[in-house]
Amino acid sequence: MMMLHKSLAIFGYACLFMAITSTAQLPPVLDTDSQPLRRGVEYYIKPAITDVGGNLTLKSRSNAPCPLFVGQEPVTSTNIGLPVTFTPIVAGEDIIEESRSLNIVFEALSTCVTSTQWRVDEAESDTGRRFVGIGNDDGPSGIFRIDRNNGVYNIVWCPAMMGRPRCGSAGILVENGVRLLALDGDAFPFEFVKA
Numbered sequence: 001m002m003m004l005h006k007s008l009a010i011f012g013y014a015c016l017f018m019a020i021t022s023t024a025q026l027p028p029v030l031d032t033d034s035q036p037l038r039r040g041v042e043y044y045i046k047p048a049i050t051d052v053g054g055n056l057t058l059k060s061r062s063n064a065p066c067p068l069f070v071g072q073e074p075v076t077s078t079n080i081g082l083p084v085t086f087t088p089i090v091a092g093e094d095i096i097e098e099s100r101s102l103n104i105v106f107e108a109l110s111t112c113v114t115s116t117q118w119r120v121d122e123a124e125s126d127t128g129r130r131f132v133g134i135g136n137d138d139g140p141s142g143i144f145r146i147d148r149n150n151g152v153y154n155i156v157w158c159p160a161m162m163g164r165p166r167c168g169s170a171g172i173l174v175e176n177g178v179r180l181l182a183l184d185g186d187a188f189p190f191e192f193v194k195a
């Protein structure tokens, strides 16, 4: 009887240990073919709901000559958007895992800016919302993550290294008919299509 209890206890500890070690590995973010997203591979970011808009792309605000903001093709558009690559912050991480820090870059040439890396801009004074723009940034404003939420994905800004950031999920804000990616509103559901 003693022996049985002891082995049960050992078995219990083994299970606990396995549970702890297995949660250390976060699930991968999957593309529309159920394959894990990988570092440096190009994907289109597509709405996970139909009839609202197209894939993500670069957009201008207020008819500015340079498209400096992350936006969404209108639902009527025949443009397929621009692909992005994801780069985990931790060197050596090649699979994109849920809720891990990463950079997002549009794989597009821009004559306006030297970098097409996504970053969160300052809050707009009137709405308090923060647009996702592009530009060179090694700091926390360029660190995003992908969270899974009821079978779809949200793009989240909540850099772990900042003290108390105003975390937010990316949603769509329509400004003068232009669909722009912005924090501080409802999260928009996305999925990823390998380019």
Ligand SMILES: *[C@@H]1O[C@H](CO)[C@@H](O)[C@H](O)[C@H]1NC(C)=O
Binding pocket: 044, 046, 053, 054, 055, 078, 079, 080, 081, 193, 194, 195
């Ligand atoms: C989004 O991109 C995917 C992959 O290229 C493409 O199949 C799809 O048609 C695009 N969606 C829209 C609405 O353009």
